[in-house]
Amino acid sequence: xxxxxxxxxxxxxxxxxxxxxxxxxxxxxxxxxxxxxxxxxxxxxxxxxxxxxxxxxxxxxxxxxxxxxxxxxxxxxxxxxxxxxxxxxxxxxxxxxxxxxxxxxxxxxxxxxxxxxxxxxxxxxxxxxxxxxxxxxxxxxxxxxxxxxxxxxxxxxxxxxxxxxxxxxxxxxxxxxxxxxxxxxxxxxxxxxxxxxxxxxxxxxxxxxxxxxxxxxxxxxxxxxxxxxxxxxxxxxxx
Amino acid sequence: xxxxxxxxxxxxxxxxxxxxxxxxxxxxxxxxxxxxxxxxxxxxxxxxxxxxxxxxxxxxxxxxxxxxxxxxxxxxxxxxxxxxxxxxxxxxxxxxxxxxxxxxxxxxxxxxxxxxxxxxxxxxxxxxxxxxxxxxxxxxxxxxxxxxxxxxxxxxxxxxxxxxxxxxxxxxxxxxxxxxxxxxxxxxxxxxxxxxxxxxxxxxxxxxxxxxxxxxxxxxxxxxxxxxxxxxxxxxxxx
Numbered sequence: 001x002x003x004x005x006x007x008x009x010x011x012x013x014x015x016x017x018x019x020x021x022x023x024x025x026x027x028x029x030x031x032x033x034x035x036x037x038x039x040x041x042x043x044x045x046x047x048x049x050x051x052x053x054x055x056x057x058x059x060x061x062x063x064x065x066x067x068x069x070x071x072x073x074x075x076x077x078x079x080x081x082x083x084x085x086x087x088x089x090x091x092x093x094x095x096x097x098x099x100x101x102x103x104x105x106x107x108x109x110x111x112x113x114x115x116x117x118x119x120x121x122x123x124x125x126x127x128x129x130x131x132x133x134x135x136x137x138x139x140x141x142x143x144x145x146x147x148x149x150x151x152x153x154x155x156x157x158x159x160x161x162x163x164x165x166x167x168x169x170x171x172x173x174x175x176x177x178x179x180x181x182x183x184x185x186x187x188x189x190x191x192x193x194x195x196x197x198x199x200x201x202x203x204x205x206x207x208x209x210x211x212x213x214x215x216x217x218x219x220x221x222x223x224x225x226x227x228x229x230x231x232x233x234x235x236x237x238x239x
Numbered sequence: 240x241x242x243x244x245x246x247x248x249x250x251x252x253x254x255x256x257x258x259x260x261x262x263x264x265x266x267x268x269x270x271x272x273x274x275x276x277x278x279x280x281x282x283x284x285x286x287x288x289x290x291x292x293x294x295x296x297x298x299x300x301x302x303x304x305x306x307x308x309x310x311x312x313x314x315x316x317x318x319x320x321x322x323x324x325x326x327x328x329x330x331x332x333x334x335x336x337x338x339x340x341x342x343x344x345x346x347x348x349x350x351x352x353x354x355x356x357x358x359x360x361x362x363x364x365x366x367x368x369x370x371x372x373x374x375x376x377x378x379x380x381x382x383x384x385x386x387x388x389x390x391x392x393x394x395x396x397x398x399x400x401x402x403x404x405x406x407x408x409x410x411x412x413x414x415x416x417x418x419x420x421x422x423x424x425x426x427x428x429x430x431x432x433x434x435x436x437x438x439x440x441x442x443x444x445x446x447x448x449x450x451x452x453x454x455x456x457x458x459x460x461x462x463x464x465x466x467x468x469x470x471x472x473x474x475x476x477x478x
Contacts, residue, residue: 002463074461097468140462184423184476220475222313223379224241229336232468233475236459237423 001027003049003141004042005134017042017052017064023131028054028062043143044069073143077239078191080105080165084198085114085150086227088121092132093228099136099146101235106148109157113200119152158209169193171215174234175202176224179217182237192238196230240266240377242288243281243303256281256291256303262370267293267301282382283308312382316478317430319344319404323437324353324389325466327360331371332467338375338385340474345387348396352439358391397448408432410454413473414441415463418456421476431477435469 004024010017019025028034036054042064043049050069054062085108086094098106110119122128129148137143151157169191174182186192195202195210202210211217218234225233243263249256258264267273275293281303282288289308293301324347325333337345349358361367372384390396408430413421425431434441434449441449450456457473464472 100462100464100468101472102462139465142462223339223341223381225339226378229339229471232471233340236472236475 001031001135001138002041003138003143004028004040004052005045005138005143006042007045012063015066016055017066019062019064020060025060025062028057029059034062039067040064041141042066042069043073043137043141046144049073049141049143074102074141075188076104076144077102077235078188079103079235079239080107080169080191080193081231082107082109082162082193082195083227083231084109084111084196084202085118086198087115087118088123090227091118091121091123094231095129095132096136096139097228097232099133099142100140101136101232102140102142103235104144104146106146107151107157108148109151110154111198111206112154112203113198119150124150154206158213162213166193166213171195171210171213172238173202173207173210173215173217174219174230175207175217176219176222178207179219182218182220182234184237186238188239194234194238196227196234199227240270240374241280242377242380242382243267243279243291244284244373244377244382245281246284251302254305255294256305258301258303259299264299264301267296268298273301278306279303280380281305281308282312282376282380285383288312288380288382313341313380314427315343315383316341316474317427318342318474318478319346319408319430319432320470321346321348321401321432321434322466322470323348323350323435323441324357325437326354326357327362329466330357330360330362333470334368334371335375335378336467336471338372338381339379340471341379341381342474343383343385345385346390346396347387348390349393350437350445351393351442352437358389363389393445397452402452405432405452410434410449410452411477412441412446412449412454412456413458413469414446414456415458415461417446418458421457421459421473423476425477427478433473433477435466435473438466 006017010019012018034054036057038054039051042052048069049071051067052064055065056063081103133145171193173195245256249258251257273293275296277293278290281291287308288310290306291303294304295302320342368387410432412434
């Protein structure tokens with residue numbers, strides 16, 4: 001946690017915040033070993049970054065005086081990530097990485113090689129998704145929560161929603177063995193939609209449907225990466 | 240596991256291998272759900288990749304006929320990674336990522352902000368390190384184990400060993416806020432030594448010592464990445 005991410009609910013006055021949750025309190029007590037009087041880097045969800053002074057730190061609560069919140073968060077990546085739903089354990093780490101890297105738009109998609117049972121995972125509860133995204137933001141010193149939508153049906157999403165979402169976007173399909181080597185250093189003013197398949201990849205029918213919509217195949221060479229690693233590798237190379 | 244990585248110890252004859260360890264057996268039983276007669280992708284440690292046919296699969300052992308091992312492993316990255324020893328939990332995942340990405344030379348280094356207790360971690364036992372590296376190789380379908388050395392004293396290493404190791408290498412120091420933005424797509428025939436600091440970074444004295452040895456500072460922008468993520472991000476951008 002390189003930044004303590006506050007929410008409007010934490011505010012007791014416009015200049016004072018009080019936190020009660022065990023995760024942030026434990027971090028203050030055990031990792032940061034904070035003490036009253038100390039200044040910390042804080043951010044307000046979806047707003048600015050700044051400093052706060054710890055006034056009281058008890059087992060059950062921490063009270064802060066907010067000194068300022070006027071630094072803008074780091075720039076976002078101009079990307080809409082279309083990710084085949086990973087297995088629950090990988091989903092957690094993928095969400096953290098996605099938030100840390102600066103993605104602000106994520107669609108979790110069903111594809112033929114996504115096990116149906118993954119859609120029943122408690123990790124898909126909105127508060128669990130948000131918790132992982134917040135961890136990623138705190139790591140990167142960002143404040144802006146990504147917007148996430150779940151698309152448990154491939155065909156209706158591809159046919160009814162995706163075409164409009166692609167307007168003005170360059171569409172890239174990361175898939176081993178097709179297309180060109182992943183491009184490098186794309187311009188930050190060109191929105192991109194990046195599709196990443198599940199373990200085992202997209203099936204040929206899905207590749208074809210996406211290509212028909214204008215997706216260009218790209219690949220990272222012969223090494224097969226885990227989804228959470230592929231997300232970081234692709235974003236680092238593209239932007 | 241996208242490849243079953245064999246060792247010479249697994250060979251019962253030059254064309255037959257038998258495995259007994261619970262990790263690989265569990266994978267065959269539970270994830271791969273393999274059955275006798277089936278062909279799998281296998282590799283021999285530090286040698287080629289090919290196919291093997293499963294002859295017997297029991298609870299305690301699996302017997303394979305090796306059909307061929309004539310495909311070379313994927314190309315290595317021309318990089319010597321100099322990594323401040325991460326906390327044990329991060330070390331495990333970092334080792335997997337390092338092996339998956341194709342690094343073949345890793346030095347784990349003490350720096351001022353590495354907690355001394357990390358050097359006592361059981362994760363540093365050679366067999367534990369190798370186990371994590373093997374997981375990473377199996378993910379990437381690689382066979383060549385990285386060479387790892389431990390350097391628990393910064394100054395003697397920097398003074399007595401590092402200068403010779405840098406001969407012919409471009410030396411890069413990943414450090415927030417110094418130098419240029421991380422370069423992209425370096426030539427694969429130019430060896431690179433890449434230094435990555437601990438959580439909290441190198442201290443100014445260490446940065447200065449490394450710069451004196453010819454290290455160029457590079458950075459990834461304002462976002463602070465976890466070590467295991469930074470490794471993937473830097474390697475993906477550099478090569």
